[in-house]
Amino acid sequence: MNFLTLENVTKSYGEKVLFKNINLYIDKGQKIGLIAKNGTGKTTLMRVIAGREGSEGEQAKIILRKDIRIGWLDQEPYFSPNLDVLSAVLDPSNPLVRVVQRYEHALNHPDNPDELQLAIADMDMHNAWTFDAKVKETLSRFRMDNYEQKVSTLSGGQQKRVALVKILLEEPDFLILDEPTNHLDVEMIEWLEEYLQQPGITLFMVTHDRYFLENVCDSIIELEGGQLRRYSGSYSDYLEKKALREEVESTTYEKQNKLLKNELEWVRRSPQARTTKAKARVDAYFDRKETNDSLKKTKDEMSLQIKENWLGGKIVELHNISKGFNGRKLIENFTYKFKRKERVGIVGPNGSGKSTFLQIVTQNLEPDTGKVVVGDTIIFGHYKQEGIQLKTDKRVIDAVRDIAEVIPLEKGKELSAAQLLERFLFSRSQQQVYVSQLSGGERRRLYLLMVLMKNPNFLILDEPTNDLDVLTLQVLEDFLEDFPGCLLVVTHDRYFMDRLVDHLFVFEGDGKIKDFNGTYAEYRALKRSELATLAAESAPQKSAAKAAVAQLNNTERNEMRKLEKEMATQEARKKEIMEKFNAPDLNADDVAKLSKELGALQESLEMKELRWLELAERG
Numbered sequence: 001m002n003f004l005t006l007e008n009v010t011k012s013y014g015e016k017v018l019f020k021n022i023n024l025y026i027d028k029g030q031k032i033g034l035i036a037k038n039g040t041g042k043t044t045l046m047r048v049i050a051g052r053e054g055s056e057g058e059q060a061k062i063i064l065r066k067d068i069r070i071g072w073l074d075q076e077p078y079f080s081p082n083l084d085v086l087s088a089v090l091d092p093s094n095p096l097v098r099v100v101q102r103y104e105h106a107l108n109h110p111d112n113p114d115e116l117q118l119a120i121a122d123m124d125m126h127n128a129w130t131f132d133a134k135v136k137e138t139l140s141r142f143r144m145d146n147y148e149q150k151v152s153t154l155s156g157g158q159q160k161r162v163a164l165v166k167i168l169l170e171e172p173d174f175l176i177l178d179e180p181t182n183h184l185d186v187e188m189i190e191w192l193e194e195y196l197q198q199p200g201i202t203l204f205m206v207t208h209d210r211y212f213l214e215n216v217c218d219s220i221i222e223l224e225g226g227q228l229r230r231y232s233g234s235y236s237d238y239l240e241k242k243a244l245r246e247e248v249e250s251t252t253y254e255k256q257n258k259l260l261k262n263e264l265e266w267v268r269r270s271p272q273a274r275t276t277k278a279k280a281r282v283d284a285y286f287d288r289k290e291t292n293d294s295l296k297k298t299k300d301e302m303s304l305q306i307k308e309n310w311l312g313g314k315i316v317e318l319h320n321i322s323k324g325f326n327g328r329k330l331i332e333n334f335t336y337k338f339k340r341k342e343r344v345g346i347v348g349p350n351g352s353g354k355s356t357f358l359q360i361v362t363q364n365l366e367p368d369t370g371k372v373v374v375g376d377t378i379i380f381g382h383y384k385q386e387g388i389q390l391k392t393d394k395r396v397i398d399a400v401r402d403i404a405e406v407i408p409l410e411k412g413k414e415l416s417a418a419q420l421l422e423r424f425l426f427s428r429s430q431q432q433v434y435v436s437q438l439s440g441g442e443r444r445r446l447y448l449l450m451v452l453m454k455n456p457n458f459l460i461l462d463e464p465t466n467d468l469d470v471l472t473l474q475v476l477e478d479f480l481e482d483f484p485g486c487l488l489v490v491t492h493d494r495y496f497m498d499r500l501v502d503h504l505f506v507f508e509g510d511g512k513i514k515d516f517n518g519t520y521a522e523y524r525a526l527k528r529s530e531l532a533t534l535a536a537e538s539a540p541q542k543s544a545a546k547a548a549v550a551q552l553n554n555t556e557r558n559e560m561r562k563l564e565k566e567m568a569t570q571e572a573r574k575k576e577i578m579e580k581f582n583a584p585d586l587n588a589d590d591v592a593k594l595s596k597e598l599g600a601l602q603e604s605l606e607m608k609e610l611r612w613l614e615l616a617e618r619g
Helices: 042-049 085-089 095-107 113-125 129-141 156-170 186-196 210-216 235-269 276-300 354-361 396-401 417-423 440-453 470-481 494-500 520-550 554-580 588-618
Strands: 002-013 016-027 031-035 061-064 070-073 174-178 202-206 219-224 227-232 316-325 328-337 343-347 369-374 380-383 406-408 414-416 458-462 486-490 503-509 512-516
Touching: 002 042, 016 042, 016 202, 016 227, 031 042, 031 210, 042 174, 042 202, 070 156, 085 095, 085 129, 085 156, 095 113, 095 129, 095 554, 113 129, 113 554, 129 156, 156 174, 156 186, 186 210, 210 235, 210 470, 210 494, 219 235, 227 235, 316 354, 328 354, 328 369, 328 512, 343 354, 343 494, 343 520, 354 458, 354 486, 354 503, 380 440, 396 417, 396 440, 406 417, 414 417, 417 440, 440 470, 470 494, 486 494, 494 520, 503 520, 554 588
Parallel strands: 031 202, 031 219, 070 174, 174 202, 343 486, 343 503, 380 458, 458 486
Antiparallel strands: 002 016, 002 061, 219 227, 316 328, 316 369, 406 414, 503 512
């Protein structure tokens, strides 16, 4: 069954043609990933597919099956600021929604027991308990447990998660997702990955997460030069088929080059435009030369071999370092000596001390105990998650030239600032744009380039893949594979981590850091195995708890549910507080306030846990 047909579709903005006369067919059950450089029309194409924009030209056809429901995840979704989280994710046209909303409102206002009893009766009558459980489970998967929180108070990342939950709950026929893995941790990504693998789901998406593409998609579409190329199979199949195509193009380039040299000699010898035949041959030469040069440019822009700054015998040494905030241990008695050309990945939950560790390594933060020794030849390049304050009143090219005019390459060659910008997919015209006019993704790409422009020999990357397209990541990874210095990486991008690091520092909590000798994929497999073992061991206790709940009356069961919800909210707040202790600009007053709140939260949690256990035992 065909869901979508595009024929001869064209879209342009001013003189810039994004795509021209493209054709695309999407059938039920297909899962398609779109790959393209930023600024070449990915989002515009998605909007055309979703019916948000039309096409140009009389011959264009956009046929979308009328009886299907579309779920559209925008990269920057919008919600009315007056909505709370629960209202934002629920479709008001669904009659079950109003029943669930009334019940949740009654739960949060226990001072009116009559309203709660009526709400429970409505839930029973409409058999809405399953739907309510699904809503809560999905919100919990994406760490959105405070249902009454106003959307206006959420971060951009949290609003993206709310939008994703809303689409998943609606269960549309055709999902169109723009960067669905942004702002998700690994557990969320893996859950979403498994969900989208279901055979009944039809999907068209853009994502920079290559493992996500590999595990979910059955075909990849590449938008390049205003045209679409479709590759059947997974992401790895796409890479293999693209490499084969480029190899053919490379061979074609060599053959064409020889022919063009002969053609050029003829052009030089011939009197210009002497005859109609001569003029046609001259025009043909320049047309063929332009095509041939485009093949060579594609190859050149993937090359980025920067000359190394010399590394001495001493790199970075950590001697029994410890660090904590308000009695909470982040790092305890950690010792390590970095070796030449070492590649280390850092993993661990948010708030476990990863960013603190990076600040200690770069000597921007003093450890509580121990010492850090940095070799005299070390030049740090630190790409920070929060980015830097770029000078928005400067042009892109000038911002880079402020750091260096040229960067040395191998074999005595040099690369100018303009050439390096081109390698990072900033065209000559884009280089003249003011930094203030760049998108968020383009600014991060510029920031990354500026870090590399300093030619460091110890490179630290903290979440470098956010907002970078797949092609930019490929350029970056190709460079980092040949990077001759030390590399330290924090990222949720599993593909990026697996491709580049040799071993991991695993932040296990309570100050413990484990040196895991293996890839990120091997570490995740080990963690899943441990969780499966733990689940098997706890299954009897869970069954007993469920049986106990079943024996309680409605009021007691709802009290248990309310306790579970409140404990989840308080645990989330506790986690937020723990993360705030990592802030480098935290002052003494802030520490005191957070500590007081943390103590009150802990006391409240203990009381709620005792009451929950009491109800479970009574059941």
